[in-house]
Amino acid sequence: MPESEQQPRHPKAKQQKPGLVLINTGDGKGKTTAALGTALRHAGYGRKVLIIQFIKGTWHYGELESLKRLPEITLVRAGAGFYKILDDHFPEEVHKRAAAEGLALAREAVASGEYSLVVLDEIIYAIGEGLLALGDVVELLGRRKPEVSVFLTGRNAPQELVDLADTVTEMREVKHPFREGILALKGIDF
Ligand code: ATP
Numbered sequence: 001m002p003e004s005e006q007q008p009r010h011p012k013a014k015q016q017k018p019g020l021v022l023i024n025t026g027d028g029k030g031k032t033t034a035a036l037g038t039a040l041r042h043a044g045y046g047r048k049v050l051i052i053q054f055i056k057g058t059w060h061y062g063e064l065e066s067l068k069r070l071p072e073i074t075l076v077r078a079g080a081g082f083y084k085i086l087d088d089h090f091p092e093e094v095h096k097r098a099a100a101e102g103l104a105l106a107r108e109a110v111a112s113g114e115y116s117l118v119v120l121d122e123i124i125y126a127i128g129e130g131l132l133a134l135g136d137v138v139e140l141l142g143r144r145k146p147e148v149s150v151f152l153t154g155r156n157a158p159q160e161l162v163d164l165a166d167t168v169t170e171m172r173e174v175k176h177p178f179r180e181g182i183l184a185l186k187g188i189d190f
């Protein structure tokens with residue numbers, strides 16, 4: 001789209017914000033991948049992106065390799081793997097410490113303005129599991145420089161976060177092959 005066509009036409013256009021808080025929640029698939037899509041979009045303009053993956057720490061994902069090829073995007077894994085499910089063999093304290101480290105990094109990043117977009121993948125899951133305090137995440141959002149966008153993902157977003165956010169999308173499951181016994185597929189799910 002030519003630049004000239006991108007002029008805001010909305011009557012409230014003067015309220016245009018330099019950065020947004022976005023949430024992808026719900027029980028359908030696509031929360032993480034859509035946030036990564038936004039990171040890709042950002043990188044296309046040479047803007048810096050920080051992605052912090054909570055929970056997923058020890059698992060391998062295809063996007064880890066693709067993102068390495070993009071100099072604009074930095075990915076940090078702040079998790080000790082899935083919590084209380086699958087092959088989890090870490091004590092709760094290890095998970096909590098990993099999540100706290102991720103949160104500390106995120107606080108610094110949103111306040112510094114070094115990154116134009118900060119993606120906090122599965123952070124809502126970490127709140128739901130009690131690894132992070134909701135109040136600490138709210139406090140973090142309060143430190144955001146207005147030009148920095150923050151993207152949070154995870155099921156069951158608490159109302160307080162929904163209220164704070166500018167963009168909230170709920171992914172709704174219509175069908176998922178998991179119900180037919182088809183497990184996670186390489187390149188689609190990880
Ligand atoms: P994706 O990473 O594919 O964008 P997501 O972030 O929306 O998915 P999560 O809740 O983070 O999904 O779950 C991660 C994993 O669980 C992914 O492998 C995803 O395919 C799978 N998954 C997502 N939704 C469902 C569902 N409704 N039933 C079973 N598995 C699901």
Ligand code: MG
Pocket residue numbers: 031032033122153154
């Ligand atoms: Mg996800």
